Amino acid sequence: MGTPDLGGGPAGTDHAAHGGAAGIPxxxxxxxxxxxxxxxxxxxxxxxxxxxxxxxxxxxxxxxxxxxxxxxxxxxxxxxxxxxxxxxxxxxxxxxxxxxxxxxxxxxxxxxxxxxxxxxxxxxxxxxxxxxxxxxxxxxxxxxxxxxxxxxxxxxxPREALGDTVDTTALTHLYAGRRTVNGLEGDVPAAGAPGQRVRVRVVNTDNGPVQVWVGGAPYRLAAIDGTEVTGPTPSTDSLAVTAGGRADLEIDLPADGAGVRVELGGASAVTFGRPLAPTPRPAAELDPLHHGTPAALPFDPAAATRSFDYVIGRRPGFLDGTPGLWWTVNGHLWPDVPMYVVRKGDVVRMHVENASGELHPMHLHGHHAVVLARDGVPATGSPWWTDSIDVQDGHSVDIAFVADNPGLWMDHCHNLAHPGEGLIAHLMYE
Ligand code: C2O
Ligand code: CU
Missing domain, CATH: 2.60.40.420 (Cupredoxins -  blue copper proteins)
Structure with a gap:
């Protein structure tokens, strides 16, 4: 790990075992x-x-x-x-x-x-x-x-089949600046008969958030980052899908065959039913922090055994010997960044704060965290499990997770230009 970035080490060489849990490579x-x-x-x-x-x-x-x-x-x-x-x-x-x-x-x-x-x-x-x-x-x-x-x-x-719900993936990506869905551009028709329920799995592979909304019918936010939302109510709001994040939308297609569009950033859409003209982005934004109904967590965040700060900043300096304007973690430039050390079974709380002048979609490897609060305002909705979360400039989020997966894990920005500019830390098991 001599350089920041997501990889960059030698390819295909034999290697000594890297560090891990309790001395296990x-x-x-x-x-x-x-x-x-x-x-x-x-x-x-x-x-x-x-x-x-x-x-x-x-x-x-x-x-x-x-x-x-x-x-x-x-x-x-x-x-x-x-x-x-x-x-x-x-x-x-x-x-x-x-x-x-x-x-x-x-x-x-x-x-x-x-x-x-x-x-x-x-x-x-x-x-x-x-x-x-x-x-x-x-x-x-x-x-x-x-x-x-x-x-x-x-x-x-899931083990229990999805019934007759039509299951569609909408993998969105910018190739050379142009929005695509599953490699296609513009309107991409998908299967789904009038009156049928569809589940559209939106995957954002970009370096920034994508606004997603549905024209022609309400949707339910069924899952975020692979975890079901409890008690989602029908919504017509726009939803920001974080870079690297996923959102599963469930839609009951109109029985009369009227058109439905899942709009991806307004540049591309997955479409159902009869043709429908592009729909404008709704002004209201769905906030997962206050959406759905609360449910019991499998652990008690109040009983945290480790608490960490992950404060993102920016300043001029030398990053690994190279002068520039770089991201910092807790005030430090790479490679002098935190190694968050945990023990298996720990309940970990992390306060992620962004004072860097730019949005960062933060991604934790190997664990699912629940979002406790944003800017100190506690969550009121469904448990919001995430692995990829936008932290806006000037804002903070508090998350918690159980250290249940021994190893050495990255916790980095998923604007993939940023890890190479120093926005990386690691979680290590002792
Ligand atoms: Cu999707 Cu560390 O990455
Ligand atoms: Cu970033």
Whole structure:
């Protein structure tokens, strides 16, 4: 980890074990080998890419496409993915964004594994215990690789089937500044008969938030970051989906076949039913902090055994020897940033505060945190479980989680240009 950034270490070299829990090397915190229920090979390639829309960009593919194949599993299944690097000079990895995999499968180059060099491969294995909407992406020089298309959706459906709900993924991405949905541009029609219920899984793979709203029918915010919202009421508000975050929207399509549009930033839409003209963004914004109905948490945040501050700032200085205007964590420049040390079983509280002049979508690896408060105002709605949360400039959030996944985990900004400018810290188990 000599450099900040999401990876950037040497590719494909043999490595000494990295640090982990109670002296256990991270690369030993893994699922043992064995048969898998979902088993696939993903081949990463750099070069000219033809999007589903027909547009040609410079970028990356997995098995010849970007986004890469959607990985679908049923809750409880074992998932195994062999990543092969065909020609990506900088090396590649796969990180399972939002999935609490064993640390050795987290795909963080320089922390949990070395990047996979050309001709090399790495096998990821994890048990798909949590149902929900997630995604995967390279975590080696991630800004250009994710911008260029090295990602795909990961959907785990619940053991009890979704009934006759139509299940659609809307993976949105900016390729060279243009908004796409599943690689397509403009209006993207989706399946769904009049009167049917659809679940639209919005995945934001950008470096900034995307405003999502639904024209033609109300929606229910069924899940955030792969966790169900309890008691969501129908809404017509706009919803900000954080960079790296996911939102599952449930919509009952009108029985008369009238058009419905899931608007993604106003530039692209997933459409159902008869044609409907683009709808303007509603002025009101849904706030998950006060949406849905409260429910018991599986732990007591008031009984926290560790409390940390993660204060984001910005100042001129030398970052690892390079002069510039850099992000700081608790006033420090990389690499002099906090290592948040926990013990398995700890209830951890973290106060994340942004005084840096810019929005940061903060992403914690390996754990799901519940949002307790924003700017000191306590949550009143459904438990809001998150792995990716916007922290606006001049604002703060308080989160809590249980340290239940030993290893060494990143906690960084998911505007992927920012980790390379110092906005990274780590969580380590003692
Ligand atoms: Cu989606 Cu550390 O990344
Ligand atoms: Cu940032």
């Amino acid at each position: 991270v690369d030993q915190l893994r699922e043992p080998p064995g048969p898998a229920d979902v088993d696939l090979i993903l081949v990463a390639r750099a070069g000219r890419v033809t999007l589903a829309s027909g547009r040609v960009v410079d970028g990356f593919t997995l098995n010849g496409t970007t986004p890469g194949p959607e990985i679908r599993a049923v809750q409880g299944q074992m998932v195994q993915v062999r990543l092969v690097n065909e020609n990506v000079a900088e090396g590649v990895t796969l990180h399972w964004h939002g999935y609490d995999v064993p640390a050795g499968d987290d795909g963080v180059a320089g922390v949990t594994q070395d990047a996979v060099g050309i001709g090399g491969s790495f096998v990821y294995r994890f048990r798909a215990d949590q149902a929900g909407t997630f995604w995967y992406h390279s975590h080696q020089v991630a800004d250009p690789q994710v911008k260029g298309g090295l990602f795909g959706a990961l959907v785990v459906t």
